[in-house]
Amino acid sequence: MGGHHARHGVEESLSMRRLALAVIVPIAVITLAALAWLWPTEDVAPVDQQSSAEQLNGRVTSVETEPCPPDQEPAGDQRCGTARVRLGDAADAEVVEAPLPTGQGAPPIAEGEDVVLLRLEAPEGVEYAIVDHQRGRGLTVLTIAFALALVAFGRWRGLTALAGLGVTFALLVLFVVPAILGGESPLLVAIVGSAAIMLTVLYLTHGFSLSTTVAVLGTLTCLTLTGILSAVTVSALHLTGMTDDISTSVGMSLGINMQGLLLAGIVIGSLGVLDDVTVTQAATVTELAQANPAYGFRDLYGAASRVGRSHIASVVNTIVLAYAGSSLPLLILIVAGDDSLGGVVTDQVVAQEIVRSAVATLGLVAAVPITTALAAFTQQRVQARTA
Structure with missing residues (x-):
């Protein structure tokens, strides 16, 4: 045999x-x-972007809410107001202010969250806008868990x-x-x-x-x-x-x-x-x-x-x-x-x-x-x- x-x-x-x-x-x-x-x-030529806004990462240090204007209705649990965001991990990193995003699809913001901002050049000066949450850390943890489960089994x-x-x-x-x-x-x-x-x-x-x-x-x-x-x-x-x-x-x-x-x-x-x-x-x-x-x-x-x-x-x-x-x-x-x-x-x-x-x-x-x-x-x- x-x-x-x-x-x-x-x-x-x-x-x-x-x-x-x-x-x-x-x-x-x-x-x-x-x-x-x-x-x-x-190399593929980059597509011309109408906006030259710089993208930055930061962490929300505080949130100040206020009543929304009559013509601005927030969606879901969104709020109107201002968020203070620290640009970097150093203690002396620059802290900027940005309005809380509102409208359909805008991310709800809370203190301690890592966010993505845009730095905009306006006639009145530099302005900042919060556009999204940072997801790098969460995706890294999920990827590691996926790989470990696959290898373990x-x-x-x-x-x-x-x-x-x-x-x-x-x-x-x-x-x-x-x-x-x-x-x-x-x-x-x-x-x-x-x-x-x-x-x-x-x-x-x-x-x-x-x-x-x-x-x-x-x-x-x-x-x-x-x-x-x-x-x-x-x-x-x-x-x-x-x-x-x-x-x-x-x-x-x-x-x-x-x-x-x-x-x-x-x-x-x-x-x-x-x-x-x-x-x-x-x-x-x-x-x-x-x-x-x-x-x-x-x-x-x-x-x-x-x-x-x-x-x-x-x-x-x-x-x-x-x-x-x-x-x-x-x-x-x-x-x-x-x-x-x-x-x-x-x-x-x-x-x-x-x-x-x-x-x-x-x-x-x-x-x-x-x-x-x-x-x-x-x-x-x-x-x-x-x-």
């Missing part, structure tokens, strides 16, 4: 290396070449998952965003960036195995399919990608093709769920093959597909809930309005979210049979050689 498992491991290792040399290595080389070709070589896998998360963040910040700002095609940049993320993160997180290689092939195939489907759908429905003030501002001030940016968002957003499905399917086929070496292609494909159907049913609900959660203010406006259901659904704002969910779902549905078939075929070849 021990000799059989050793031989099985050797055969799988040989099959994995052959597959990597024949398919994965060329894909990696093409991805690296595309990264080098699209990599931004010049996942151990080595948790550590590699953190490394993979770092690679993803680095590629998005250093390549995807600067390349799009540099004028490259957003869809092309998204596909190349997603391929680089996928190749690095999957092998880093799950190890260099036959199962991971199959998951990479399945993810890349379905990611390409998702890109094609999203391009066809967005073009057919005449979606522009400009649905709110932020997207309109980005398109007008930076000259970015917002339709292409919409496609890029769909591709990148689909990647995280796609690799989850493909890794699960590849691992399921591997476990089934090891549990019952007598299983052939049809047995492995049928059993793993049943698992995949259950997985897809839950993942689709996850996708819809994720988009619904991020678009909750929009849903509230829709429910509060008197528009007909047909008019609401066909509106570009809602149609764009429907396209995101539908295209991502089609990519996931395709991922199950494609990855399962690849995994069953490779496992059958491995078992045939060990027989």
